[in-house]
Amino acid sequence: MNKKYSKPTLIQGGMGIGVSSHQLANTVSREGGLGVVSLTAVTVSFLRRLMDKEEDYLNACEGFIDPEFVKEVTLKYYGMKNNEAYQMIEMPSLNPSAFFLKAMVLSSYVEVSLAKKGHNGVIGINMLEKIQIPTLPLLFGAMLAGVDYVIMGAGIPIRMPQIIDQFSNKEKANYLVKLNDSSQPQVTYEFDPNDLFDLEPIEIKKPKFLAVVSSLTLANYLLKATHKPDGFIIELPTAGGHNARPRGELVFDETGEPVYGKKDEIDFEGFRKLGYDFWLAGGFGSHEKYKEALSLGAVGIQVGSAFAFCEESGFTKEIKEQVIKQVLEDNLTVKTDFLASPTGFPFKVADVLGSLHDDESYQKRKRICDLGYLREAYEKPDGKIGYRCPSEPVEDYVRKGGNIEDTVGRKCLCNGLVSAIGVAQSRASIKEKSIVTAGNDAIFIKRFIKPGNKHYQAIDVINHILYNK
Structure with a gap:
């Protein structure tokens, strides 16, 4: 990879809660790729690491704009x-305390600062549109840290x-948050950083924006907006984490997995005609697939699972060893x-021994x-806003107006995913669990593991994918 290129050919994907850690992103960026940190529930992991007296996180707070906070x-x-x-x-809620707002800003600032420490490479953040309420303060904190x-x-x-x-431009922004059980489908959530911080002495860099899409239709829709993305990451359904729902009639195979058909195939010719940079994601973790992506007109690829169990990722040592x-x-x-996911999106789960990978083990959990990051906002009969999650206690969800059918098979991803990174x-x-x-x-991660070893590093992934080493 030519480190002089402003467009990275390899993007290390955002994974889970903290699996795409600052350590992993830092390493990938040093090698010329786009290292990415996941900001999903980053405030939880940040504050818990402070509780665990992890000094790296404490030290990274020193450059924050509000030393008193x-x-x-x-x-x-x-x-x-x-x-x-x-x-x-x-x-997270639509009426957070000033303390929690600042904590969200600080947590993303720290994660990005640690990812950028000690090199001049580029760093990205990964966010989920479905998790809407924390979006604005987390984005602002990352931009304070100079995210690229x-x-x-x-x-x-x-x-x-x-x-x-x-x-x-140091201006306030607002976000439309989905509101259930209401005559108005959305409610506006406003965040003005000037209410919290003195921004006068600082400059805030504008990062590039890449939208993750699974179809040309969505890409075209996004390009109709006045403010457009800088490029696209085209994600195939083999990617980890949350996936797009199959288009058309919903069909399941004999194992209960959704079947993706012809309507879900990517129109690469259409994407090339758009004239925007795009990267391919979902099953591109090999040198052959990397070359294939380039031949299809992509700038490069986004790879997640290949990095997920390397030494630098955020998964616990025990999980990495068990998976390998x-x-x-x-x-x-x-x-x-x-x-599994309370969001309603299909979600990839690995059957790792000792984890909550099957219904039987999950049913034993109370x-x-x-944590509440996947809660949905809804309007109560009195007009006030409440919050509910299909994976909370069934009686609570139903009492709040939720359908009991929506609770079947739902897993608490918030607690399960933060557990996977050691907090x-x-x-x-x-x-x-x-x-x-x-x-x-x-x-297929065995392709990165040298004979006789039971571990691998991020550089092993990079060397294999880009250079076939």
């Missing part, structure tokens, strides 16, 4: 773990280019679960919603 958050959270249990953290690229999928991110413009063991034994499967909550001395998400390509 850094003192406040440090006093409240640093080392303040209650035996094995973490302190409760405010859940913003990547968003799991929805229709049509407002993001305009919001990026507004924040780069199962892969070397040809005993790992990845399933597209249409019910339902609880105490699991403990309840009555019992730790939350992990949920491991990965793409179909995860079963």
Whole structure:
């Protein structure tokens, strides 16, 4: 890879909650790629790492625009773990406290700052449009840290280019949040950074915006907006995490996975005619697929699962070792679960021993919603706004007006995914079990593992994919 190119040929994908860690993004960026950190629930992982006295996170706060708030958050959270249990953290809402707003800004600032530390490469953030309420403060914090690229999928991110413009000009921005059970389908959420910080002495760089799409139709729709994306990441359904729903009639195979058909095939000729840069994602973690992507007109590829279990990723050491063991034994499967995610999007789950990969083990877990990143806003009969999640206790969800059918098979991704990166909550001395998400390509990571080894590094992935080493 030529490090002088402004357009990276290799994007390391955003994965899970903290799997795309600052350590991984930093390493990929040093090698000339676009290293990406996931901002999903980053405030939870940041504050819990402060509770665990992780000094890297504390030190990265030093350059933040509001040193008085850094003192406040440090006093409240640093080392303040209650035996094995973490302190409760405010859940995202349309009426957050000023403290939580600043904490969200600080958490994304720290993650991006650590990813950018010690090199001159480019760093991106990955966000999910479906998780709407935290979007604005998290984006602003990343921009304070000088993020170079913003990547968003799991929805229709049509407002993001305009919001990026507004924040780069130190202006307020608003986001349309879906509102259920209401005559108005959306409610406007406004964020003005000037209400929280003195922005006068600083400059805010405008990052590039790449929209994650699964069809030419969506790309064309996004290009009709006044503020347009700078490019596209075209994601195939083999990618990990959340996937687009199949287009047309919903059909399942014998294992219960959704079937993607001809309507889901990508019109590459149509994308080439758009004249915008695009990258391909979902099953491109090999040198052959990289060359294929270039031949189809792509600038390059986005790769997630290939990096997911390398030494630098955010997964715990135990999960990495278990996954690699199962892969070397040809005993790992990845399933597209249409019910697992409270968002309603299909979600990839790997059957890692000891994790919550199957319904039987998950049924033993007592339902609880105490992180709240996948909650949906709804209008109560009295006109006030409430929040509910299909994976919370069934009786609570139904009492809030939710349909009981929507609770079937829903898993608490918030707790399961933060557990997978080593910050699991403990309840009555019992730790939350992990949920491991990965793409179909995860079963092929043995191509990066040298003979006799049971681990691999990010550089092994880069060398194989780009240089066939």
